[in-house]
Amino acid sequence: MxxxxxxxxxTNDADKEGVSExxxxxxxxxxxxxxxxxxxxTGEFILSDIVSRILVMGMIALSLMFLAGYGGMVSLAQLTIAGVAAYMTAVFGTSAITEISIGLTWWIAVPIAIIIAMIFGTMVGALSVRTEGIYTIMITLAISAAFFFLANQNYDIFNGFSGINQVLPPVFVGVNWGNTIPFYYLCLFLAAVSYALVLYVSRSPFGLALQGIRDNPRRMAALGFNVTAHRIAAYTFASLVAGVGGVLMVWMNTAISPGAVSIAVVIDVLVMAVVGGLGHPVGAFLGAAVFIILETFALDVLETLGLPGERFQLLIGIGFLVIIFWSDDGLLGLWRKWRERSAKRDPLLGDLEGDGK
Amino acid sequence: MSKFWERHPFWSLIIVLVIAVFIWAIFAPWPSGITDMFGRKKVFLNALFSGVTLGALYFLAASGFTLIFGLMQNVNLAHGSLYLLGGYVGYQISIATADASGNVVNYTFWWLLAFVGAFLACAIFGMFLQYAVFRRMEGDDLKQTLVTIGISIVAADLMLWYWGGDFYTIATPQWLAGPTQLPLATAVKSSGDVVFLKYPSVRLLILVAAIVIGVLMWLALNRTRVGMLVRAGVDDRDMLSASGVRIQRIFILVFAFGAGLAGIAGVVGGTFQSLAPGEDTSILLSSLVVVIVGGMGSIPGAALGALIIGLAEQFGSVYLPTYAPVLTFVIMAGVLAFRPQGLITSGR
Structure with a gap:
């Protein structure tokens, strides 16, 4: 194989220049x-602890990538939106905390959870698009922090520090979707759908208008586009992707606690998206893959480098800095740079040869 | 201020009313009806003072953040790391001459030296960052912000490596350790004696110091030549640099000063709270909210925002325990919804 x-x-490498369809x-x-x-x-461990996690975190990073790459809005609230969906799945569905969980069946609880996450995401969007550019990071970071502290201290809905456990994936059409292989296929299917959806939306009139707004909001406003409405709608769509990711996240861990929506994880998602590259949806999954594989094997990597095994964050931080310094767009940017460097260039125009120009 | 009164008579009236209610609640003895509703006056006064002193800490941390942001458009998300670094350096200085049982001869001197040392250490680190890193990516706001995130991840892990996960508290000098009696009555005993509020001296001293630093900063910005250059840079750094000012030097100076303030805030935080991994993010977030509420890039805005957030956190934790973090968030959301540029705007 x-x-x-x-x-x-x-084969792909051979005709990398043509990028023929x-x-x-x-x-x-x-x-x-x-x-x-x-x-x-592959074994159970790789499937459940690595590949499924890559797909789930990749979906959350994908929603960040959509806003940042196509909308120019770097929102750090995407994990929090996923966390809202995860908490709501636990609250409306079944769990071990019977005082909190309402106990609806999954096909009612999950849509409610995703809709609430979308409403929350739309509100976050409506607040943060009131200011421009770099402020978005500050505001969404503050919102994420507020949600983390709320979930940590509130016992009526979020069950405080310990969170809500025993949130099991459903048994449907005779399959227990909590088992490793069915859950993997569920993640794979939903990740593929989100990926295709994000690509589709980015090429739709809405997505093109959004990219226009990213590049020049004033001109788009002059052309008659409602800039604010487009930005808020982008948040709503990204919240859908993040919300689905959030439901998968709670099923994957069969529990949700404030630790899963803490600032450290919020930053992790940003690192994934940026390391992968914000230019194309595949970057989100690429970044998630690199991050999670590193996280899993950090001990071995660090010990071969002669460092103590628990310095994983140091490794991630330095890797992140190196990627930012060396590339404009994460690993995708590095790949593009390498491709361009290895290609022959027209000495006058700087175009790639055989580009059909 | 008179202009504000003319433009917003309604809001001015509400602000005056709120202040009047606060002043009444601070000075007047409480009738029993209010005690039944809000608990004892002592609790209220304690929350008030804790809020104001917490505001002083937030002001020290946020003013450096807002200064750097205002001039260089650099959202320095490593500001919390500078705070924690300052705190740790201050702690090391304060115990530098400790004997085996932890006693330090002439502790007050070493305690004050901790502030100076933390300021210098963070200022040097800040200068290095501005000179070696941010200067190379000027104008690329997003890249700068991402780099600050990367630096904060690395710095947090290095500090965890060196200092471990323990809690550190910087000891207070002997003469500041006790409480001070304030001329504010908390209750009247049945015998007719008035009970006065007692409050830790060190917190009062730090409050005074924060106010002094704030006033000095205002004077430096508004009455000196360097301050004039900084204000001009906030308004239009391209024009400033075109008129022959070596703007890179001003950038380095401001970054060093802002980082140094974060270091001082670290020592303050280490004295009346504690230092541990994770404190860096929590102070960074408080600074963010303070700056968003107060107005980005404005020192008076940072002061007002810090006061509001400090009070909201303390009153929230006393009167609405489970929803205290949401109170802060609601204030931020409200400000964003009605005044997205913040309560006090800087420059243009």
Whole structure:
């Protein structure tokens, strides 16, 4: 199997300059095929603790990427929005904390949770788009912190520090979706749908208008676009993606506690999105993959480097700084840079040769 | 101020009323009806003083943050790390000459030296950051902010490595350790004796020091040549640099000063709270909220915001325990909804 994978990627490398559609489609098929047949030759641990986590965190990073990459709004509230969906799944569904959980079946509780997360996300958007640019980071960070402290201290809805546990994925059409392999396919399906949806929306008239607003809000306003409404709608859409990710997050851990929505994790999601690259939806999953693989194997990596094993944050921080210093757009940017450097350039125009110009 | 009164007579009236109610509640003995509703006056006065002194700490931390932001448009999310670094450095200085049982000869001197040392350490670190890092990515706000996040992750882990996860508290000098009796009555005993409020001296001293620092900063910004250059830079740094001012020097100076203030705040925080990993984020968030509420880039705004947030946190934790963090958030949301530029705006 490995040989075949390798070949597919080699083909892609060979015609990297053309970026012709067939090769890209080929990559999609190859990656999709690998992901679909992955359970056949990986263990439980890799599937549940690495790949499923990558997909779930990737979805939350994807919603950040959508706002930052297409909307120009770096929102640090996306994990918090996912956290709202996760808490609401626990509150409206079933859990071990019977005083809090209402106990609705999952197909009522989950839509309610996602809708509440979307309402919350829209409100966050409405507040933060009132100021411009760099202020968004400050405001959304403050909102995330407020939610964390609220969840930590409130026992009526959020059950305080210990959170809500025993939030189990449903048993549906005879399958227990909490088992490793079904849960993996659930994550894979929803991540693929979110990915395709984000790509689709980015090419829709709405997405194009949003990118126009990112580049020049004043001109778009002069052209008759309602800048504020577009930005808030972008938040609503991103909240949908984050909300679905949040539901998967609570099912994956079968619990939700304030620690899952703390500032450290908020920053982790930002690191994932930025390290992967904000230019394309695939960056979010790429970043999540790098982050989670590093996190899992940090002990080994650090010990080979001769550092104490618990210095994972140091590794992440330095890696993050290196990526920011060296690349304009995370790993995707590095890839693009490397491709351009290795290609022959027209000496006068600087265009890539064979670009059809 | 008279202009504000003319433009917003309604809001002025409400502000005056709120202040009047506060002054009445501070000085007058409380009738029993109010005691039944709000608890004892002592609780209220304690919350008030804790709020104001907490506001002093927030002001010290947030004024450096807002100064840096106002001039360089750099959202310095490593500000909390500077605060924690200052606190740790101050702690090390305060115990530098301690003997085996932890006694320090002439402790007051070392305690004061801790402030100076923390200021210098953070100022040097800040200068290094501005000179080596931020100067290279000027104008790219997002990149600068991301870099500050990266630095704060690295700094937090390095500090955790060196100082560990323990709680540190910087001891208060002997002569400041006790309470001071304030001329404010908390209750009247049945025998007719008046009970006065007692409050820790060190907190009162720090409050006074914060006010003095604030006033000095205002004077430095408004009455000196360097202050004039800084204010001009806040308004239009391109024009300032085009008129021949070496703006990079001013940037380094302001960054060093703002970082140094964070260091001083760290020693203050270490004296009346404690230092531990995680304090960096919590003070950063308080500074963010203070600056958003007060107005970004404005020193008077930071003072007002710090006072409001400090009071809201303390009164919230006394009267609405489970919803205290939300109270702060509601204030921030309210300000954003009605006055997105903050209560006091700077410059233009």
């Amino acid at each position: 490995a040989v075949v994978d390798h070949k597919t990627f080699d 067939p090769s890209r489609t080929g990559v999609y098929w190859a990656v999709g095929l690998i992901l679909v047949i992955l359970p056949a030759f």
